[in-house]
Amino acid sequence: MNNFRYHAYTDIRFGKGQVNCLPELVAPHGKKVLMVYGGGSIRKNGLYDKVKELLADFEVFELGGVEPNPKITSVREGAAICKKEKIDVVLAVGGGSTIDAAKVMAAAAYYEGEPWDLVVDSSKIGKVLPIVTILTLAATGSEMNKNAVISNMETNEKLGTSSHYFKPQASICDPEYLYSLPAMQTAAGTADIMSHIFEQYFQKDSGAFISDRFAESLLQACIKYCPIALKEPDNYEARANLMWASTQALNSLISCGKGGAWTCHPIEHELSAYYDITHGVGLAIVTPRWMRYILKDETVEKFAEYGRNVWSITEEDAYKCANMAIDATEQFFKDCGIPMTLREIGIDESKIDIMAEDTIKYNAMDKAYVALDKEDVANILRACL
Amino acid sequence: MNNFRYHAYTDIRFGKGQVNCLPELVAPHGKKVLMVYGGGSIRKNGLYDKVKELLADFEVFELGGVEPNPKITSVREGAAICKKEKIDVVLAVGGGSTIDAAKVMAAAAYYEGEPWDLVVDSSKIGKVLPIVTILTLAATGSEMNKNAVISNMETNEKLGTSSHYFKPQASICDPEYLYSLPAMQTAAGTADIMSHIFEQYFQKDSGAFISDRFAESLLQACIKYCPIALKEPDNYEARANLMWASTQALNSLISCGKGGAWTCHPIEHELSAYYDITHGVGLAIVTPRWMRYILKDETVEKFAEYGRNVWSITEEDAYKCANMAIDATEQFFKDCGIPMTLREIGIDESKIDIMAEDTIKYNAMDKAYVALDKEDVANILRACL
Numbered sequence: 001m002n003n004f005r006y007h008a009y010t011d012i013r014f015g016k017g018q019v020n021c022l023p024e025l026v027a028p029h030g031k032k033v034l035m036v037y038g039g040g041s042i043r044k045n046g047l048y049d050k051v052k053e054l055l056a057d058f059e060v061f062e063l064g065g066v067e068p069n070p071k072i073t074s075v076r077e078g079a080a081i082c083k084k085e086k087i088d089v090v091l092a093v094g095g096g097s098t099i100d101a102a103k104v105m106a107a108a109a110y111y112e113g114e115p116w117d118l119v120v121d122s123s124k125i126g127k128v129l130p131i132v133t134i135l136t137l138a139a140t141g142s143e144m145n146k147n148a149v150i151s152n153m154e155t156n157e158k159l160g161t162s163s164h165y166f167k168p169q170a171s172i173c174d175p176e177y178l179y180s181l182p183a184m185q186t187a188a189g190t191a192d193i194m195s196h197i198f199e200q201y202f203q204k205d206s207g208a209f210i211s212d213r214f215a216e217s218l219l220q221a222c223i224k225y226c227p228i229a230l231k232e233p234d235n236y237e238a239r240a241n242l243m244w245a246s247t248q249a250l251n252s253l254i255s256c257g258k259g260g261a262w263t264c265h266p267i268e269h270e271l272s273a274y275y276d277i278t279h280g281v282g283l284a285i286v287t288p289r290w291m292r293y294i295l296k297d298e299t300v301e302k303f304a305e306y307g308r309n310v311w312s313i314t315e316e317d318a319y320k321c322a323n324m325a326i327d328a329t330e331q332f333f334k335d336c337g338i339p340m341t342l343r344e345i346g347i348d349e350s351k352i353d354i355m356a357e358d359t360i361k362y363n364a365m366d367k368a369y370v371a372l373d374k375e376d377v378a379n380i381l382r383a384c385l
Numbered sequence: 386m387n388n389f390r391y392h393a394y395t396d397i398r399f400g401k402g403q404v405n406c407l408p409e410l411v412a413p414h415g416k417k418v419l420m421v422y423g424g425g426s427i428r429k430n431g432l433y434d435k436v437k438e439l440l441a442d443f444e445v446f447e448l449g450g451v452e453p454n455p456k457i458t459s460v461r462e463g464a465a466i467c468k469k470e471k472i473d474v475v476l477a478v479g480g481g482s483t484i485d486a487a488k489v490m491a492a493a494a495y496y497e498g499e500p501w502d503l504v505v506d507s508s509k510i511g512k513v514l515p516i517v518t519i520l521t522l523a524a525t526g527s528e529m530n531k532n533a534v535i536s537n538m539e540t541n542e543k544l545g546t547s548s549h550y551f552k553p554q555a556s557i558c559d560p561e562y563l564y565s566l567p568a569m570q571t572a573a574g575t576a577d578i579m580s581h582i583f584e585q586y587f588q589k590d591s592g593a594f595i596s597d598r599f600a601e602s603l604l605q606a607c608i609k610y611c612p613i614a615l616k617e618p619d620n621y622e623a624r625a626n627l628m629w630a631s632t633q634a635l636n637s638l639i640s641c642g643k644g645g646a647w648t649c650h651p652i653e654h655e656l657s658a659y660y661d662i663t664h665g666v667g668l669a670i671v672t673p674r675w676m677r678y679i680l681k682d683e684t685v686e687k688f689a690e691y692g693r694n695v696w697s698i699t700e701e702d703a704y705k706c707a708n709m710a711i712d713a714t715e716q717f718f719k720d721c722g723i724p725m726t727l728r729e730i731g732i733d734e735s736k737i738d739i740m741a742e743d744t745i746k747y748n749a750m751d752k753a754y755v756a757l758d759k760e761d762v763a764n765i766l767r768a769c770l
Binding site: 217 | 386387388389390391392393394395396397398399400401402403560592594595598599601602603605606609610621622625626629630633641642
């Protein structure tokens with residue numbers, strides 16, 4: 001087992017009605033709150049009004065309209081408000097896009113230069129305003145982790161950045177907020193969760209038995225509960241398990257003792273950077289093709305283990321078991337209603353080479369589970385067409 | 386899934402050589418350190434000298450000799466030093482006993498009355514000095530949780546107390562410190578870890594799927610790695626997984642969304658209170674008898690699930706599967722070298738009734754997975770003879 005640090009200090013308040021803890025969670029950080037949110041969904045479901053009511057004794061500034069694949073333009077706006085109004089605490093109400101944007105705003109509040117610098121070079125992130133979140137989507141795990149992903153559409157860049165201080169001080173996770181999600185967001189969110197798990201699970205064996213079993217537990221939860229949530233959007237148990245899976249999948253718990261760089265996320269980030277597609281859909285399309293591409297003698301036992309422990313496949317031949325597991329993964333995404341080819345979402349082969357080049361340029365693909373070069377990435381993307 | 390709060394904020398530094406982080410972890414809290422430890426083992430393995438060397442720039446006071454089943458007398462001593470020397474931070478170097486004693490010292494430092502009050506009534510715990518730990522035993526999970534168990538041999542009481550502020554600020558977990566443990570401590574520590582998991586796992590179903598799968602993952606780790614650690618005391622992978630299992634088994638992770646009071650720990654606490662036996666040994670003896678005692682139509686499916694998911698038992702009949710799982714549990718403890726009857730550890734039936742009475746008196750046994758009264762507890766204890 002590799003050495004590791006585990007310090008997931010976010011104070012999680014999980015369950016029905018936990019939004020009522022909001023004043024208690026915000027108060028230690030100050031009175032001036034920047035409330036960051038996305039589109040109109042929190043106005044429709046009453047959450048916007050509830051937050052304003054609960055924060056009646058605070059001075060609340062607002063930045064709405066943060067978009068999916070959040071843009072650096074939104075970050076700049078938020079940072080300007082933080083500086084001008086001397087904000088004490090940033091409250092993100094939304095999914096991963098809103099939370100990620102809020103994180104970089106909170107860092108940019110203390111940064112004199114251009115906020116995009118903090119995305120390109122995380123070493124420039126210093127002090128960060130305290131962050132509190134109210135989660136409305138089960139997907140990115142941003143509610144309990146140090147990551148943020150920001151897009152710059154002028155330069156076709158979608159890059160991840162991170163800081164220990166990006167971890168929210170507190171997050172309110174009420175599964176009931178997921179009831180009104182469009183089916184595609186439930187499905188794509190689940191694909192995102194599963195991809196986070198795959199990225200950490202499929203790595204060279206380091207004897208981190210517990211992390212691997214935890215990873216399989218979370219995958220089983222996704223596979224069990226996503227179809228239920230799609231059929232019965234207000235099934236509390238399904239929504240609760242998906243929401244908790246999203247948090248646990250990417251708060252560093254299942255990478256404890258493990259190592260290695262990611263693969264599908266870097267590739268998908270290029271798809272989003274060039275085509276602004278839904279992140280989870282891109283991941284679902286890339287994942288099974290990547291799995292098939294890297295299946296070989298060095299990886300087959302791990303894929304067979306995945307098949308046995310997650311999909312309860314009893315086939316003893318390792319290659320057969322591995323292939324059945326990969327097929328099951330692809331079929332699962334398809335059954336959840338996710339378009340499973342790039343052409344279905346309007347992407348052709350014209351930019352494959354430049355996307356492959358950028359994937360290699362911005363990421364340590366040589367440190368991935370199976371090292372990939374530009375040609376490999378292009379081959380995987382072609383298999384996705 | 387029940388509502389829950391999850392806030393396990395301890396900064397864990399896990400792995401070989403992590404003790405070198407000690408100055409960095411202690412420094413934010415001040416210069417005056419009370420170093421608390423147990424018997425001579427940390428002098429033998431060089432850890433004592435290493436800590437003193439690393440803390441050369443700090444003012445270090447010492448309290449050694451904290452005993453297994455730590456006594457209130459030790460807590461009083463430590464609290465007196467904290468007050469007299471105006472200690473800034475308590476450093477516990479040892480296993481659960483040392484850490485638990487350190488926690489109550491850290492609270493008693495701010496308490497004007499008799500420290501035992503804080504054990505009997507946790508609501509009297511107010512401010513607590515920051516706590517840092519260096520863990521040398523995989524068992525109690527005290528390195529990342531809010532619990533402390535203290536014994537008062539004058540009154541034959543062994544009671545648990547807890548506070549959110551008992552959670553250590555940081556814990557150094559180096560599996561290599563476990564290499565020199567006597568075999569019985571490895572085995573008894575594993576029985577303690579497994580009992581923590583059972584107490585949380587065997588509860589009424591609340592749809593907390595992830596917590597149950599995580600619990601099974603940790604049980605599998607114990608079952609896989611304890612025999613390896615007993616055969617090869619310096620097998621790093623085995624020690625590392627056992628150490629991480631101990632931390633994750635009782636930092637509230639696997640009780641997220643679940644509820645209900647504990648059973649075997651309350652019963653064992655009476656055995657230790659009257660006979661000062663090794664906690665994990667008492668738990669190993671009680672556990673399978675408790676499982677058999679409560680096996681009935683309302684619980685059989687859960688025990689069968691345990692058999693299938695933890696022991697890979699394929700028997701379809703639920704009662705048969707459940708009984709095979711319980712037998713496997715008992716056999717496992719036996720194979721680890723733990724004496725599996727009370728008589729073997731010098732306990733006869735003379736105090737069974739008073740121990741049963743005290744179990745009921747001090748614990749909410751009516752809120753356990755299966756509610757037990759005094760007669761039930763006495764029956765379970767008699768089955769252990």
